[in-house]
Amino acid sequence: MNSQIVLLPVQSKLPRGQTLKSHQFHVLQSTMNAGTTRHRKLSRWTARQIALTKPFVFLVALYPMLHWIWLGFNAGLTANPAEFLIKSSGVWALVALALTLAVTPLRRILRQPALLRYRRMLGLFAFFYSALHTLGWAWWERGGSLLSMAQDTWQRPFIAAGVIVMIPMLLMALTSTRGWMRRLGRGWQRLHYAIYPIAVLSVVHFWLIRAGKNNFFEPYVYAAIFSALLLFRIVHHRQKRASS
Ligand code: HEM
Numbered sequence: 521m522n523s524q525i526v527l528l529p530v531q532s533k534l535p536r537g538q539t540l541k542s543h544q545f546h547v548l549q550s551t552m553n554a555g556t557t558r559h560r561k562l563s564r565w566t567a568r569q570i571a572l573t574k575p576f577v578f579l580v581a582l583y584p585m586l587h588w589i590w591l592g593f594n595a596g597l598t599a600n601p602a603e604f605l606i607k608s609s610g611v612w613a614l615v616a617l618a619l620t621l622a623v624t625p626l627r628r629i630l631r632q633p634a635l636l637r638y639r640r641m642l643g644l645f646a647f648f649y650s651a652l653h654t655l656g657w658a659w660w661e662r663g664g665s666l667l668s669m670a671q672d673t674w675q676r677p678f679i680a681a682g683v684i685v686m687i688p689m690l691l692m693a694l695t696s697t698r699g700w701m702r703r704l705g706r707g708w709q710r711l712h713y714a715i716y717p718i719a720v721l722s723v724v725h726f727w728l729i730r731a732g733k734n735n736f737f738e739p740y741v742y743a744a745i746f747s748a749l750l751l752f753r754i755v756h757h758r759q760k761r762a763s764s
Contacts, residue, residue, distance in 0.1 A: 539709070552689045553723045563631075570637045577638060581645045585652075602660035609653035614726065616646035617719055618745050625752040640696055645694040654686055678728035688714035716753075719746045 549691045588605060591597050620642040627635040657679075663667040673679050692712055694700070703709045723746055727739040 565632050565634045570634045581728055593613050606656040609649050613649035613653055616649055618647050619722050621749045678725050681721050681725040685718050
């Protein structure tokens, strides 16, 4: 902002007939400029600041897992621990996925490009909870039998949706390193765009489960959140194309 304009109210507060002398004006102006520069420097988070907060974000993201362990030692995993853990890990996988997708809109809205540095970690947590969820199903519901897993996938559409989601998720997790990013070049970006169909299909998976119970409230909440995040991306992409 032009500091001369901002200084006008200061001028108007002076006794009638008196104006700010040239050197007073410059002192005020430079103080204000120093203030705004400092403000600008403080408001943009640096890569180092983000790196310092990462262990904290890691621990927060690990909270569901630590909570299950705590519940396990305190007989808190309900009467059916397998069902509880499968459902709970499924919900946390969805939450981590939503947070991963929220990084880009948030860094644009808050004008904090460095937030991008959280994205890989959050994405890997989404995979981590999805993998625990899938292993829970494979072990507790299907007894670790590949044949039984294949039959269940064939017979129940919501299981098929979950299995389809896990394939690109696994590929994305395996190629999330810098080395793979370099090796795949533009293909890496294309592969990682799979996060959008993954998000859609994860909600479909949830929706199909709740369709059997006629309880759609939570799937609708997640559908609304994911739609808003996807819409933000589409609008931003269109604006970028229009301006280039
Ligand atoms: C191989 C992949 C997957 C399989 C086999 C699978 C299987 C299951 C099963 C058996 C349930 C319990 C259904 C019931 O209550 O009757 C479930 C629930 C759920 N799954 Fe999955 N799932 C898979 C992938 C995913 C993924 C990738 C996500 C999310 C990113 C997810 C999110 C959920 C959610 C939110 C629930 C519902 C929890 C609730 O009802 O409270 N699942 N899944």
